[in-house]
Amino acid sequence: MGMTLAEAILAAHVGAPVHPGQLIDVPVDLVLANDITAPIAIREFEKIGVGKVFDRDKVVLVPDHFTPNKDIPSAEQCQQVRLFARRQELTHYFEVGRLGIEHVLLPEQGLVVPGDVVVGADSHTCTYGALGAFATGMGSTDIAVAMATGRIWMKVPPTFRFIYRGERRPWVGGKDLILYTIGKIGVDGARYMAMEFTGPAIESLPMDDRFTMSNMAIEAGGKAGLIAVDDVTRAYLAEHARRPYREFRSDPDAVFAETLEIDVSEIEPQVAFPHLPSNTRPISQVGNIPIDQVVIGSCTNGRIGDMRLAAEILRGRSVHPNVRCIVIPGSQEVMRQMIREGLAEVFLDAGAAISTPTCGPCLGGHMGILAAGERCVSTTNRNFIGRMGHRTSEVYLAGPAVAAASAVLGRIAGPDELPAPWA
Amino acid sequence: MKLTGKAWVFGDNIDTDVIIPARRLNMSTAEELAKYVMEDLDPSLAGKIEPGDIFVAGKNFGCGSSREHAPLALKGAGVACVIAESFARIFYRNAINIGLPILESPEAARRIRQGDRVTVDLSTGIITDETTGEQFQSEPYPEFILQIIRAGGLIAKTRQDLLGGAA
Ligand code: SF4
Numbered sequence: 001m002g003m004t005l006a007e008a009i010l011a012a013h014v015g016a017p018v019h020p021g022q023l024i025d026v027p028v029d030l031v032l033a034n035d036i037t038a039p040i041a042i043r044e045f046e047k048i049g050v051g052k053v054f055d056r057d058k059v060v061l062v063p064d065h066f067t068p069n070k071d072i073p074s075a076e077q078c079q080q081v082r083l084f085a086r087r088q089e090l091t092h093y094f095e096v097g098r099l100g101i102e103h104v105l106l107p108e109q110g111l112v113v114p115g116d117v118v119v120g121a122d123s124h125t126c127t128y129g130a131l132g133a134f135a136t137g138m139g140s141t142d143i144a145v146a147m148a149t150g151r152i153w154m155k156v157p158p159t160f161r162f163i164y165r166g167e168r169r170p171w172v173g174g175k176d177l178i179l180y181t182i183g184k185i186g187v188d189g190a191r192y193m194a195m196e197f198t199g200p201a202i203e204s205l206p207m208d209d210r211f212t213m214s215n216m217a218i219e220a221g222g223k224a225g226l227i228a229v230d231d232v233t234r235a236y237l238a239e240h241a242r243r244p245y246r247e248f249r250s251d252p253d254a255v256f257a258e259t260l261e262i263d264v265s266e267i268e269p270q271v272a273f274p275h276l277p278s279n280t281r282p283i284s285q286v287g288n289i290p291i292d293q294v295v296i297g298s299c300t301n302g303r304i305g306d307m308r309l310a311a312e313i314l315r316g317r318s319v320h321p322n323v324r325c326i327v328i329p330g331s332q333e334v335m336r337q338m339i340r341e342g343l344a345e346v347f348l349d350a351g352a353a354i355s356t357p358t359c360g361p362c363l364g365g366h367m368g369i370l371a372a373g374e375r376c377v378s379t380t381n382r383n384f385i386g387r388m389g390h391r392t393s394e395v396y397l398a399g400p401a402v403a404a405a406s407a408v409l410g411r412i413a414g415p416d417e418l419p420a421p422w423a
Numbered sequence: 424m425k426l427t428g429k430a431w432v433f434g435d436n437i438d439t440d441v442i443i444p445a446r447r448l449n450m451s452t453a454e455e456l457a458k459y460v461m462e463d464l465d466p467s468l469a470g471k472i473e474p475g476d477i478f479v480a481g482k483n484f485g486c487g488s489s490r491e492h493a494p495l496a497l498k499g500a501g502v503a504c505v506i507a508e509s510f511a512r513i514f515y516r517n518a519i520n521i522g523l524p525i526l527e528s529p530e531a532a533r534r535i536r537q538g539d540r541v542t543v544d545l546s547t548g549i550i551t552d553e554t555t556g557e558q559f560q561s562e563p564y565p566e567f568i569l570q571i572i573r574a575g576g577l578i579a580k581t582r583q584d585l586l587g588g589a590a
Contacts, residue, residue: 023567036448043451047578050585050587066449123489123513139491139517145581153567168542170554188483192512221486223512276436363445365489383439384487386463 002251004159005226006194009248011135013117020158020257026195028058028135029148030112032120034076034102035063038081040140041121042356045147053088054150060092060111061085062102065359070366073333084355100331103127103215103299108152113245113322114229119146124381129214131233132247134194138225157194157223158257159250164201166265171415173309174209175301176400177201177380179215179270181262183280187263192220193257196250199265202227207236208305212399215300216381218276269414271377272397276383283402283414292406293376294325295388296400297355298362301379302330304337306400311343313404313415314350320410325352326368327359352407370395377406424545426503426524427553428475431468432537435481439514442485442493453499456492460500474501479535481507485514496519504543506550506561508532519568520577526550531538531559 003011003018011018013026031053033041038061045053053059063081066074069246085093091113094100103124106112111259114132118125121143138152162181182189195217204212208225217225227233228249239244244288250256256418268282288409296302296310319325327347329335335357338344360367362380369388370376378388384396396412404414440463447459454520461468478497484507485493499507504524518525524545531550535541539554550562564572574580 023565035488036445037491039451040495044578048585065445071449077451113544121489121491123487131540137489137513139489139520141491141520141577142516148581149585152577160537187486188511191483191509218487221483221511230456232545242581363440365447369446381436382487384438386444387440388525391463391466 001255002253003248004194004254004256005132005248006134006159007156008223009115009117010156012115012246012248014221015125018156020156022156023153024156025151025153028119028146029116029152030058030060030118031138031143032060032062032102032106032118032125033143034065034122034275035067035078035081036065037121037140037143038079041043041144041147042080042084044141044144044327048148050148053147056089057091058150059090059147060086060106061090062094062105064099064101065363066365067099067358068096080194088342098332100333101299101302101359104302104330104334107131107211108331110240110242112231113243113250114240115246117198119143119152123218124215126217126222127211127215127227127299129217130210132227132229137218157192159196160193161198161256161259162191163261164197164199164264165182165261166263168201168264169268172264172267173211173399173401174205174212176270177269178213179272179277179280179397180214180267181327181362182220182278183270185220185260185317187219187276187278188221190217193222194226194307195222196223196226198228200387203230206305207232208303210243211303212300216277216333219381234242242327248272259310262282270403271328271401271402271412272383274383274396277381277383277397286412289412291323291377291406291411292325293368293370293379294323294403295328295361295368295378296403297330298359298380299330300381301400302328302334304364307334307338307343310400310404311346313401313409313418314352315407317350318406319351322410323357323407324368326355326361327352328355329357331357356363361388379403390418425542426475427540428477428503429473429538430477430479430535430539430541431472432535433478433480436483436486437480438487438492439485439493440487443490448490448492451492453495456496457479457499460496469500472500472502475503476501477541478502478505479532480505481532482509484510486511488491489513491517492523494521494523500525501574507532519571522576524560525534528559528561534587
């Protein structure tokens, strides 16, 4: 019987065919933790008593959430992570100044390649599925064990296949496709499953948009969100990959637990209303909702493609006087590119603030916390109660095009509502 | 082993940001986190939970982030067990790994009411609502999960595996 992409990668790692539901002990290619999850992982790692991590090249620590340190407790957590990285002589520890949001940084630095199995103490580790890797998030204790042994137990997930056909409308990107999908299947629609995104509309999707889609697999409860390698992936890897890789794909006779076909030509730019990512509406059905803040960034939409799109809309325009627009490049490299291409100037001219790379407001950490009752349009991935600040504040999730247009108009709006012509 | 406590009932999709908001994640011990458990749903809840109380929730409990702080905060607050219609994947692993008992029972999740006295028999998986007299059988744990529970959590099990039972 054939295997799906997810099954094929896992089978190659355990050296035997696998089937959904099977419990396996898998060797991992990369283990990841951040400034919030690493302190607990380190504490649990020390209890195991092995002394050294299994491979100093394969344990990656990225203090990205509350950095540059927002307060003393955060500084102390980062210090623990930094000292551990030094003690263990880790090859890949990223300090402020060379930093990025982990899921933007790792692919960009070529640390993840197709066919890898990656586990991270961060739920959005599933982002790397866009490269044809099996990547999944876990908690700190699981990651402690992976750091010590280089292995992890998991259940082989069944695969939910999504087939996207048709042509995307103007301003519709990966964020809109994934929000629409989650709106269809719900926040537990792919619980415990590997999602595989396929079809002609995926083949024509740029790499940055693919990362956005895989990133939000967890928002449907998915264990992973995979896309098979094609020419778009190969072109990206030619620039970034640091090691040889293996391409896998679903066999023609692979068995999928579920399949959903989506005609993307019907999809408008999407907005997820509070307080669930599945609470989606097409932009034409949003109505008049005034806003106080716009955030453009995060591991979902903090890549150069996102910055270019936002800048295209903000070029020659001004952020609405009632709105704070905060632009957060996902990594130093994205920021450098932003400056090189003149995008930074576009944002500054429009009256937007530019931050150093950080998770910041995405999880209500710092750099743009909302007061009671305030509303934000954000390119991030979660709009749970209190996610970006006060428990009565509201987060509306959207792609960079809608976020930028909303910043200009002071209410949730699509780019088509802006006065023509385009600059 | 049996646990008895008062039930706190919640709805579907209780996410990890609700269980413990990210702004509290600049600390990491169960004792510190316990003070803020469920604060964005009800800021006064943490103070009202008594040791041994039992959480009962709908589907997809613990969805969202991978933060182990969520089950730690519940444990620290004195929550003895979580019964839900279903659990999000990462939360399920985390709870088992740190030794917070969790049981899946759609029936119990739907029938138990706020404030009922509930007894959970962890060895048989039988849940009894003492207030109404109703009994429910929860989903049995797979054998591998039982091994983690018996060892006293994943770290203890890993030590045993690595050191050949000398831990
Ligand atoms: S940007 Fe947001 S979702 Fe992504 S890793 Fe950071 S906190 Fe998590």
